[in-house]
Amino acid sequence: MCMAEALLRIPDSKTQQRLVNEILTRGHWDEHLGSNTSLLVNASTWGLFFGSQMVEQPLLESKTAQNILQQISQRIGSKMAHTAMMQAVKLMAEHFVMGAEISDAIARAQVSRQQRVSFDCLGEAAQCQMDVDGYFAAYQDAIEQIGENCTKERLFDQFSISIKLSALHSRYDSFKQPQVMKELIPPLRKLIILAKQQHVQVTLDAEEADHLALSLQIFKTLWHDPTIKGWHGFGLAVQAYQKRALPLLKWLVALAKERKSRIPVRLVKGAYWDSEIKLAQQLGLDDYPVFTRKTATDISYLACANYMLQQSDSLYPQFATHNAHTITWILQASQGKTFEFQRLHGMGEALYQAINEIEPNAPPCRIYAPVGLHNRLLPYLVRRLLENGANSSFVNQMADQQVSDEALVSNPLSRFKQSAIHPLIKPAEIYAPERRNSKGLDLHCPNTIQRIQRAIDEHNKVAWQVAPLIKGIPQRGDSKPLYNPANHSDQIGQLIEANVEQVNLAYTISQKSLSEWQLTSIEQRATILNKCADLFEEQLPELMAHIIREAGRTLPDALSEVREAIDFLRYYAYQACSLQQASRDLPGPTGEQNQLALYGRGVITCISPWNFPLAIFTGQIAAALVVGNAVVAKPASATPLTAFAAIKLMHQAGIPSNTLQLIPGDSRIIGKALVDNPALAGIAFTGSLAGAQRINRSLANRQGAILPLIAETGGINIMLADSTALLDQLIPDLLTSAFNSAGQRCSALRVLIVQEEIAELVIDRLLACMDELKLGAPDQLATDIGPVISADALQTLQAYCDKMEKQVTLLHKVSLHNNEGHFMPPHLFEIPNLQVMSGETFGPVLHLLRYKGGELAQMIQQINAMGYGLTLGLHSRLQSTMQLVTTTAKVGNIYINRNMIGAVVGSQPFGGEGTSGTGPKAGGPYYLQRFAHERTVSINTTAIGGNTELLGR
Ligand code: NAD
DSSP states (O other): OOHHHHHHHOTTHHHHHHHHHHHHHTTHHHHTTTOHHHHHHTHHHHHHHHHHHHHHOOGGGOHHHHHHHHHHHHHHHHHHHHHHHHHHHHHHTGGGOSBSSHHHHHHHHHHTTOOOEEEEEOOOOOOSHHHHHHHHHHHHHHHHHHHHTOOSSOGGGSOEEEEOGGGSOTTOSGGGHHHHHHHHHHHHHHHHHHHHHHTOEEEEOOOOGGGHHHHHHHHHHHHTOTTTTTOTTEEEEEETTBTTHHHHHHHHHHHHHHHTOOEEEEEEOOSOHHHHHHHHHHHTOSSOSBOSSHHHHHHHHHHHHHHHHHTTTTEEEEEEOOOHHHHHHHHHHHTTOOOEEEEETTSSHHHHHHHHHHOTTOOOEEEEEEESOGGGHHHHHHHHHHHHHSTTSHHHHHTOTTSOHHHHTOOHHHHOOSOSSOTTOOGGGTTTTTOOOOOOOOTTSHHHHHHHHHHHHHHHHSOEEEOOEETTEEOOOOEEEEEETTEEEEEEEEEEOOOHHHHHHHHHHHHHHHHHHHHSOHHHHHHHHHHHHHHHHHTHHHHHHHHHHHHOOOHHHHHHHHHHHHHHHHHHHHHHHHHHHHSOEEOOSTTEEEEEEEEEOSEEEEEOOSSSTTHHHHHHHHHHHHTTOEEEEEOOTTOHHHHHHHHHHHHHHTOOTTTEEEOOOOHHHHHHHHHHOTTEEEEEEESOHHHHHHHHHHHHTOSSSOOOEEEEOOOOEEEEEOTTOOHHHHHHHHHHHHHGGGGOSTTOEEEEEEEHHHHHHHHHHHHHHHTTOOBOOTTSTTOSBOOOSOHHHHHHHHHHHHHHHHHSEEEEEOOOOOOSSOOOOOEEEEOSSGGGOOSOOOSSEEEEEEEOTTOHHHHHHHHHHTOOOSEEEEEOSOHHHHHHHHHHOOOSEEEESSOSOOOOTTTSOBOOOGGGBOOOOBTSTTTGGGGEEEEEEEEESGGGTOOHHHHTO
């Protein structure tokens, strides 16, 4: 039964209702504050609950309601249709902003005799303290000026203000909860107290779903503040598209009752729908935090509105809507309760005018009025256009003459015929039918963090022993300690390194295993890879613990690393089966059969770096195995423990232990043996250019067959930013690209080349934002930057920075207070040209170079002349610039208007050209072929007694 039917029939509504009530009355909501997952699990329960509310209130079927709706529609429908385009143009200009300054906006409101106006200071989230100070001053000034224009009479008949919490803290994120609570509450408290004194009602605006729990903690803390106690002017916006909307309202009612105060609640549908959907897909979450169908949101809105009206002793309902059906429904349901409507400045004017003409006693409508300079308008405007311009939006449909009045004003419940979740876009299914998306974890959920923390604690208790695994048997030998790069005194285990004899033994056994392994079908091998992916998924926290403690990766990085490994396994499993199908008959003259097929080459050696100790390690091995090779796997010396854990799971999944051997060790000791062995059939290498060149030379010196080398190496990665770059977008992308994983990603940004007109602005913001970065223990959520991998790496980086300080301008160096491990503070140098860049600097060191407008083409030539070609970023609004860069830059992966790290398997196949790699790209459609021999078979069918094909004609 689909959800719509369930909503209409509710055969089991009592049970559902009881369940909901139980969860709510036991205070689970409060306990689960911040626990997205647990609430999401209950999403269908909430959905049914909305249904039960609706069925008890079938007001939409009332004749009066239909009548009013049709009148509204007739009065404004055609007008809207004809002016739809004009409306959009107006929106794009000043129409959406009430005034550049708060004084202008107040004056404009007064001229139009509007007293119910909620002023909103335009702007996006603060990125640094400079922004926070600016927004705080703007809010303070606004409250004072608004207050001067308010009387001390009825609070809700006055001007009010909306405050965006993310504007008041530069790291507004639940990962930073303790810091945010400590630093944001005092200034916010000041603003609320000022607003109370000035008699100005405040609403905390709603933002992205993963901010919700943090916003509620803040609201709750201030709600209990004795200075604010008893004041009815402190309110919150609630988004109906959130599956948590109704429980959230219940939570607010409970808060209001505790204090015997009324909370003003602005009910909106929600403006971040597309980004919520995208994020949930990227994170591989179990479900979306928001409804995927617009109709479900419409129903949720009505259910929430109904509840708010029922609870109007505790809540002051402020219904923000431009939907005539919603308005009418509320008018019908309200039965004399006090509330207000709200609309955006520049929208819905005709609609509310029509309502007032039909229903002169309709409650008042407050205008949500953005204030600010037009350069701050763009993101706000885009959100509004997406929200109201979507095909499913009422405003859009009203302007569409194809949509009949009946359809326009129909009951969303009766429209709700399909299931609540859009079948095509479940996060797990975005790569269907090829493969399942790797499952993510919601790191904003405290339960999830506890689970990972437990895995890390358990990891801590084990004395890990890593040794060469030959035929699955750990080999004996002398061991040496392995340390956590974030903490000198944390010994995580012991490593027995392989010797030359063990390398040779591994080759002998691998080669012997080949015939049996090659007898298995590709489908069988693919099934084993998929099984392995499932095991990785089951062991996700444990694998993360390895990566965090051994490679110093932060929690989010470790999570994405495991997911990438899982994606590689499933992607290559699928690709191998497709290749098998492509091994097919080829065309030719009659009387001849031609067939092409792929076969494993033999024993492939997979040599991987420490900076992706699981993903690259697994990807290389999976690709080699699935096409029928045996593998000798050589992990990086710094990360053998993660590799050991992965091999164990691969064997458990069904890869024979004599087909896959692990040889951890020092390349200075076993490197030659690895490359010289006669059984070797090819090498997949990822690491430094120097390492690849050494191996290449050794291979060239071998007698006999010329073996393939797939080498993925480093680069000097550039980001170009022209004067049209949007700073709000550019700066976070710079920080992520250059400093995430302490700059130890092959794709990491090394040089920002910025057009001189915006260079100073960029530098100012970049410096301020660099100071916001937190270096520290990678197992702490609040940490942005973990350690570099080793004492040697740290020393090399420090020596490089010392040398650069003497040669070029040091623009900034973050002050560092962590000497427990190998921590390198982020640096920013200004360089005069690209020639000063001598090679790859593998750490959090960014260089900046200015270029003159008009010289972009020369700049690209210089970049190409460096010889590397791994990643390149571009921030520009100009199509012509995008075209120029994408057609002339000789680079493997180009990223436009986004950060330049975190390539996704199958979506962004990864690998460079020039001195950055040989290709084919990992995670791309041409990778597997390189691990295979192609063999054709041609049979002359006429030679053995006649061509039956011709005879049959
Ligand atoms: P590295 O070259 O020091 O080591 C890589 C691996 O090669 C290690 O397992 C090492 O033991 C082995 N190795 C090195 N020389 C060898 C030899 N002569 N014979 C056999 N094995 C040998 O690199 P690293 O420090 O581990 O990793 C960082 C480097 O990897 C950076 O340059 C980075 O840009 C690059 N990288 C590239 C990609 C990519 O996809 N292009 C991805 C990750 C890392």
